[in-house]
Amino acid sequence: MTTKTTRTDQLIEQVRDSRVWRSVFRSGSGNSTLHRALAIQQNVFLHLFSAKVRKRMVSFSATWYLGTLTLGTFLILVVTGILLMLYYHPSVPQAYADMKDLQFVVSSGLFLRNLHRWSAQLMVFLVFAHMFKVFYRGAYRTPREFNWVIGIVLLLITLLLSYTGYLLPWDQLAFWAITVGSNISSAVPIVGSKIHFLLLGGNQVNANALLRFYVLHCVVLPLTAIVFIAIHFWRIRKDGGLYVQQSEPRPASPVVSAPVAPLPAKEAK
């Protein structure tokens, strides 16, 4: 730590102490524990997290940062997805022409699509990896059961997001992958063909299906995902922070006992 305060530091302090800054970030300047706790507690997004984390949980081996990285892919997907929406029309055959435009006409269009595609694949992989890591650590146990269930919901949302996005390029790969996948829904007993029709807006993959998948992919599913991600994070705090293995009774772990007044000899057994 440097004790020398530079002009820049002073300027930053001045800005942080200014009336306008304080009206936005109420915790104000200062490096005390209280200020740092307030920085979390008084921010609408950050207050989802607890103000303190056990040091051991921040180490790489505890979580492999899989949840954080999943959030990272999600953020990249939101940003690249919004940019891709600027160049995309969910109609036949314009959708495919837009792909070609992205490839050959739009500046960095190909890069944008690559980034979206690979992030999406990685997100599916990371969600699975996160699930298995949580299971093998036993981190789903009481009181974290419900957060595990929310995690399963998020797994399904991720798969649906990826699946609906798969159709949007409107190439052979997209068309037949969705045909194969959606045919499975016809196998549901009794209501199978109804579900199939509802999903595609027709009896086979066509322009209606493209529009439906577009709406699901760009509006319905991302909003649902954001809500569940928020609950998922908030529940970590409410369920007592990230799971620590040694907080469970374990014979080998060092146990700290509260000092207790010794029992009178008469009553001790």
Place this chain on the structure above:
Amino acid sequence: MSTPKDFIAGVDSDQRRSPTRVVFVTRRTSAQVKVAREDEMQTYPGVLFRAALAIELLAILLVVVSLFFNAPLEGIADPTHTPNPAKAPWYFLGLQELLHYFPPVVAGVLVPTMLIVSLIVIPYFNINIEAQGLFLKDRTRRLNIFYSATAGLILFLVFFHVYVAIAPSIIVAIAMLIGANSTLQSPSRWRRYLASKPFAYWIMTWFLFELIVLTAVGTWFRGPGWSWVLPWRS
């Protein structure tokens, strides 16, 4: 208050942690605190900084990958021209592989539904709570059940010609057998590890192995008409 108290008062003397905590201990209960005290770290800025760093490294990796590898794009969708084989996205290829052996209502509806339901209920059954090794208690009976279940599973897989699912089952079964024949006092760290693993661990590990193998087979080893192909021969 004339009645004698049913408890003895003790005081936690660590003021830093609990300046005013008074512990009341009734008879026949232990006052042992089973939570190890440990160092904590402020979320702002330490943890947030690390999270941001992790996400930025990820972003750099993805940007590099995206610069060198292009996302696939085939010809425009043509409903009259079916590619052979028509494949689902890679994360569904495990299920598509199962569709090859079982009717759609089983592989496409029953199996996924059962998977999701069993994943959801995991924490609500007392699975893995004690995390005790599967064969440490009631060994003979559990071994008998294990032998019959494994034999039944493999016969089932052979009957439906699901040969690709047999290898992972056998690998997990062998690991379980090594675990069953090891103790927690074993000199080998690997055997101590296997011996300590509970039932839920084995089920999940079997599921993980099957998931990987079925997805890999569906992705790389299936060609026209869902026939077996070797990826390096094409």
